[in-house]
Amino acid sequence: MKILLIEDEQNLADFMAKGLLQAGHIVEVSHNGAKGLEIAGSDTFDLILLDLMLPGTNGYDILTNLRSFNIFIPVLIISALSDSSHVVKGLDMGAVDYIKKPFDWEELLARIRVIQKKLINIQTPKIIIEDMTIDLGSRKVTRAEKEIRLTAKEFVLLEYLARNANRIVSKNQIMENVWEMDFDPGSNIVEVHIHGLRKKIDKGSDNPLIETVLGLGYSLKGEKS
Incomplete structure (x- = not known):
């Protein structure tokens, strides 16, 4: 939640x-x-x-x-x-x-x-963006009806991006909301987790959802249902 x-x-x-x-x-x-x-x-x-x-x-x-x-x-x-x-x-x-x-x-x-x-x-505890469904109750993620296995932290990160879909969130915001940590310019923890999440979510798809906005942060793009 x-x-x-x-x-x-x-x-x-x-x-x-x-x-x-x-x-x-x-x-x-x-x-x-x-x-x-x-x-x-x-x-x-x-x-x-x-x-x-x-x-x-x-x-x-x-x-x-x-x-x-x-x-x-x-x-x-x-x-x-x-x-x-x-x-x-x-x-x-x-x-x-x-x-x-x-x-x-x-x-x-x-x-x-x-x-x-x-x-x-x-209520239906789901976030649906394009062909991806995030079930907040069972903590399961599917894309094109195929289940995607995420770690606990990857799920929280994806949920945060999805709740802010089509908005740019900075590394600072991600650190504060997903890790509850102040931004450390020397840390690459956000990049590492975004990279891993992107490989699982966007792998094999012609419509990548996770976008890097240079100098600003990240955005999960797509139409919400």
């Missing part, structure tokens, strides 16, 4: 982002409530993990604004506010779940899986 994490505590946010990436999710992090709300309104996410006690715009304000803007992304609240009144308020305002800090990591992942299963039941 593509997850937006809104958490102002830097160390906790870094820990959670790393763990979510290792679990196979795409993660974007905001340490500020107002910025998190802006990101939620400008991109597509499957889930928001939301702290309540945030600088500026707090979690309750974010929930209110999400609904006002007709943004119905599932929200899982993660908060140190453990009193039942806060839990009830958060759920009544539209959150799908509430977990109290400090929390058990495996429990959080389990709750995310429950939400993911519910999403699979109510």
Whole structure:
């Protein structure tokens, strides 16, 4: 899933982002409530993990604004506010779940899986571009009805490119969203994975999908269905 994490505590946010990436999710992090709300309104996410006690715009304000803007992304609240009144308020305002800090990591992942299963039941978790189908539920990729076997990291990279289809994404953006790392000009990790992914996705096809845009980054080109 593509997850937006809104958490102002830097160390906790870094820990959670790393763990979510290792679990196979795409993660974007905001340490500020107002910025998190802006990101939620400008991109597509499957889930928001939301702290309540945030600088500026707090979690309750974010929930209110999400609904006002007709943004119905599932929200899982993660908060140190453990009193039942806060839990009830958060759920009544539209959150799908509430977990109290400090929390058990495996429990959080389990709750995310429950939400993911519910999403699979109510929508077709697929991205289709040209003759390529990415099944987000089973994590299978096919092109021209032939299955393509990808590593876990290749799948996350392809999903990120597909969610941004026909837009150029820079190496910096890929590093931040797929590896949760700051851009290292001396690293060729993106090039290596793009090369491997291109060999699997575009091999034998007269219509290559992954394009290198010199000086700018990469783009997955094609008509989305």
